[in-house]
Each structure stands twice: as structure tokens, then as C-alpha cells.
Amino acid sequence: xxxxxxxxxGLVKPSETLSLTCDVSGAxxxxxxxxxxxxxxxxxxxxxxxxxxxxxxxxxxxxxLKSRVTISVDTSRDQFSLKLYSVTATDTAMYYCARHAxxxxxxxxxxxxxWGQGILVTVxx
Amino acid sequence: QSALTxxxxxxxxxxxxxxxxxxxxxxxxxxxxxxxxxxxxxxxxPKLMIYDVSIRPSGVSNRFSGSKSGNTASLTISGLxxxxxxxxxxxxxxxxxxxxxxxxxxxxxxx
Numbered sequence: 153x154x155x156x157x158x159x160x161x162g163l164v165k166p167s168e169t170l171s172l173t174c175d176v177s178g179a180x181x182x183x184x185x186x187x188x189x190x191x192x193x194x195x196x197x198x199x200x201x202x203x204x205x206x207x208x209x210x211x212x213x214x215x216x217l218k219s220r221v222t223i224s225v226d227t228s229r230d231q232f233s234l235k236l237y238s239v240t241a242t243d244t245a246m247y248y249c250a251r252h253a254x255x256x257x258x259x260x261x262x263x264x265x266x267w268g269q270g271i272l273v274t275v276x277x
Numbered sequence: 278q279s280a281l282t283x284x285x286x287x288x289x290x291x292x293x294x295x296x297x298x299x300x301x302x303x304x305x306x307x308x309x310x311x312x313x314x315x316x317x318x319x320x321x322x323p324k325l326m327i328y329d330v331s332i333r334p335s336g337v338s339n340r341f342s343g344s345k346s347g348n349t350a351s352l353t354i355s356g357l358x359x360x361x362x363x364x365x366x367x368x369x370x371x372x373x374x375x376x377x378x379x380x381x382x383x384x385x386x387x388x
Contacts, residue, residue, distance in 0.1 A: 199315075199323065199366055199379040214376040248322055253311075255370075262368040262378040263313045265334065267322040 154178040156249050156268035164243075164275050170236040174249030174268055181230045182207040187254050188232045190223060191264070192245040200245075204252065204260060205232050212260055239275045246270045280305060281367055281380035288386040294355040297383045299367035300348060305378070307348040311370030314343055314352045316363050323366060327352060354385070362387045 160172035174188070181188060189204030203213035205225045213221050217236075225232040236243060249268045253261040282300045289295040299306065299314075306312055312330045315323035325334055327343035330350065340355045350369070354361050367380035 198382045199368075201376045201378055203376065212374075212376075215374060250322075259370065260376075261311045261370050263311065263325070263328045264315070264323070264368075265325050265328070267324075270322050 154266045158249050158268045158271040164239055165277050170239050172234045174232050176230045182227050186251050187260050189250050189252050190234045191248045194245040241275050244275045246272050280377040283380040283383045286384045288388055289357045290388045291357055293357050297352045297365055299350040299380045301369055302348055304373055305369040305371040306350050309370045312350045313368045315366045318363050359387050
């Protein structure tokens with residue numbers, strides 16, 4: 153059974169970098185059928201897709217965040233990571249890692265079939 | 278901002294059927310069959326309930342069904358039960374690069 157688990161600090165200071173890792177177990181992160189993505193949810197609000205990575209290292213990002221975000225993959229460890237730079241209070245959210253589908257041409261399909269339990273990250277001094 | 282619009286809340290009595298709408302555009306729901314629905318309980322991760330408009334993953338109750346017409350997708354819950362009280366989100370593949378693919382979310386209340 154595929155499982156995803158987020159890890160990282162729960163408190164980040166404003167202007168610093170938020171760094172999270174997602175460990176994948178029960179399946180290979182190198183499965184060519186899937187992307188590995190990050191979704192966040194501010195308290196009391198809806199879901200926001202931040203971007204994701206393919207096992208080859210190919211990435212895609214939400215355009216409005218592209219200048220502040222980096223997502224990477226480490227296939228040797230079956231894990232992928234999120235870095236969000238220059239954070240502010242508006243980046244406070246539950247952050248989820250999730251697996252999702254891709255089209256044969258490489259399009260990212262928002263069919264998230266496996267999710268981590270989520271990690272709450274608070275941006276505060 | 279969300280690209281897909283859902284009603285903020287829908288309610289029904291046990292045993293009734295309810296339908297949640299998800300309105301998009303020709304850039305997403307109107308063109309593609311990659312529509313998914315998620316159920317989320319407070320403090321929990323979303324759970325995939327429907328994908329590709331109307332397909333239920335293994336283990337999801339057949340009381341949940343999906344459809345679409347034009348630019349609007351719908352999730353119907355039949356035989357409403359107390360355990361169905363949760364937030365529901367739709368999502369759709371989009372031809373844009375915005376990644377604004379989730380709906381605004383609907384809170385389902387069982388009266």
C-alpha cells in the first residue's frame with residue numbers, strides 16, 4: 153500500500169525558507185505514470201496546488217509562485233521536497249504531498265489518488 | 278484563486294440525495310474528462326472519491342456518483358448518511374498553466 157509522509161519544521165520565520173520533504177513508501181517514486189505534487193490549504197480555506205515533479209526531475213509550478221518555489225526529487229531515497237522562499241504569514245497552511253496522474257504527453261492531471269497526512273506550517277516570528 | 282465554482286454549502290436529511298455542482302469553462306470541464314472529486318473531513322487529508330468524471334476508486338461507496346454536462350460537473354450522494362458530512366472539492370484538468378484546478382469547496386451538512 154502506497155504511503156506518503158511529510159516532514160519538516162512546523163514553524164518558520166518570515167522571510168526565511170520553508171523546507172519540507174515527502175517520503176514515499178510502498179511503491180517506487182520512479183513509476184513513469186505519475187507526478188508527485190504539493191498541495192496546501194490555509195486554515196479554514198480551500199486547496200491550492202503548488203506544483204510537482206516527475207521522477208526524471210522535470211518540474212512544473214504554479215505561475216504565481218514560480219519565483220519562490222523549488223520542488224526536487226531524490227529517486228535513490230524515494231522522496232521529493234518542497235522549498236518555498238521568502239515566506240510570509242500568508243504561507244501559513246497545511247501542506248500535503250500527493251501522487252497524481254499524468255497524460256501520455258506529460259500533462260499534469262489533478263487526479264490525486266494518494267495523499268500524505270499533511271503537516272501544518274506556521275509562519276511567525 | 279479557484280478556477281472552479283461550487284456552492285458554499287449543501288444540506289440534506291438522512292436517506293435523501295443531494296447534488297453538488299462544479300462550474301468551470303471550456304478550458305477545463307467543458308473540454309476534458311479529467312474531473313475528480315474529493316471528500317475531506319476536518320483535520321484530515323482529502324480522499325479521492327471520483328475521477329475521470331464518473332469512475333469510483335476501489336472502496337468508495339456506490340452511493341457516490343459523478344457526471345458532467347457542458348461546463349458543469351456534478352457529484353451526487355444518494356442515501357445520505359451522517360458520515361457523508363464533510364467538505365467536498367472538485368478538480369479538473371485545464372489547458373491553462375495556472376494550476377488553479379480546485380473548486381471552491383462545498384460543505385455538506387446532514388440534517
